[in-house]
Amino acid sequence: MSKVQGMDLRLVTYFVAVVDHGGVTKAAKALYIAQPSLSQAIRSLERQLGTQLFDRSGRWLTLTADGRAFVDPARQILADVEAAKRRVHAVRDLLTGRLEIAVLSALSADPLPELTSALHRAHPGILVTVRDPGSSSGVLSQVRQGDAELGLTDAPVRSDLLRTQELWEHEITLVLPPHLAAALPDPVPLAAIGDIPLVLESSEAGGRAALDDVLGQAVGFVAVECAHRQAIWELVMHGAGATFLPRRIAETELRNVVVRSTSPQVRRTVRLVFRPGPLSPAATAFLNVAADMSRRRLS
Template identity: 75%
Template sequence: MDLRLVAYFVAVIDHGSVTKAAQALYIAQPSLSQAIRSLERQLGVQLFDRSGRRLTLTAGGRSFAGPARQILADVERARSKAHAVRDLVAGRLELAVLSTLSADPLPELTSRLHRAHPDILVTVLDPGSSSGVVSQVRQGQAELGLTDFPVKSDTLQTHELWDQEIALVLPPDLAAGLPDPVPLEALEDIPLVLESSGSGSRAAIDEAVERSIACVAVECAHRQAIWELVMHGGGATFLPRQIAESELRDVVVRSMAPQIRRAVGLVFRPGRLSPAATAFMNAAEAMRRER
């Protein structure tokens, strides 16, 4: 059904005649009369009684008047919502995030986004690993993925942001006597508290230090529990330096020799991004330039 014809029908009702409706719509009266007849043919019912000196609604016209107004109202609401998304008054973004990036840089990125566009709803998904981030973006469950690099995918596009130093975080008694920075071989004598094997952050750390790890005291799937264990003297762990220095207390943060660094960036499917995703990318790029 042509929505323009529905709007014409409602205009004739509201203005009381074809002549006044045509003047309000800035169209010729014969064109409006023809449009109403076309709508009647599409519906298979006569809407107006033309036998008198003025148009009056038939029973079919009265029955259609309410739904016609509802149709136009629904279309207007849909149009307003679409414009709100386009203009970033509102919108929605599904974001797959590697768990170790949920403390840094996710909070600052979402804060920047919401300062500029407070009505955008960000849904954060936890895929459990870097490969999980890639999978959720590839399958369309998330529009953007925030993960460590390099990313193994031939179908996704990538945008590298910056790299993070991965530091060794120790209780003070374990740090006593250790050189700064800590050489890899010193890890052989340090009990470690690490995320469970197969997690994204564990894979990134193991790649650099696996030959030197001799004592894993605790494996844990919960990031906050790992932090508490380290702060209570249960062992040392690896964390991005910024997180360790801002989130943990009563610990010693040491660089490794050679230094361990991890690249961080965004992955997304080819093609045009939604306005909300574009705004998030812009926030990330602004943050990159300031680092």
């Protein structure tokens, strides 16, 4: 039984079929081959192994001791081949795959570019399509409906129909033109925000972009509502009002502004959202990249 290497896998498949169907006749029908051809294939396998697998002395084929000993290894050989095929297909899909991801606009500057760049360094052939659903609820809706395989959001996910992978927390800061920040303490009490002119995001999909309960209660004076993220940044930098942004974005993307924490501090959890069940190789690779980045940011 030591001659397994180099064996014709087709013959191993035939052997397992004969065992599972209880004889050559039924196995030949299941395999869509002629019975004499199957019988000859089993004899060829026996010659390769140098042993008799079936006892042919009676009316029915029965396994010999060596045949019984070969059943489990034969099944394992076929299982290993199928597993190898799946790995090859996964590699192929990573070379030419595609990924649709719905992204909350506030996260399109960070961490989406960093995540996508890391994915492309590992798998440059994957095409990533970024969807802008207009709101946190839109992110969840597109993932639930299958329009996007993954969603990137910092809003809570309250759905038994979705799974999440939490990445890290980020601080939501108040970003102000210098003239609005001059008279404010640091950090800025939430109670003081009601008198500050604000520039907030809006969208056709859901009206003003959702703020969490804490920030929503603090908002009083909305000077501008704008559907375009980049325009909001420009409006703040030109003194039209203040806005709320993750600290990392505020400190790296905006110029000539003051970035202040609030009191109490407001923090949100960045998370990836996906449906239960198997994911595409591209989505799995993105989750792995995100997990690596999360470990680096938290270390």
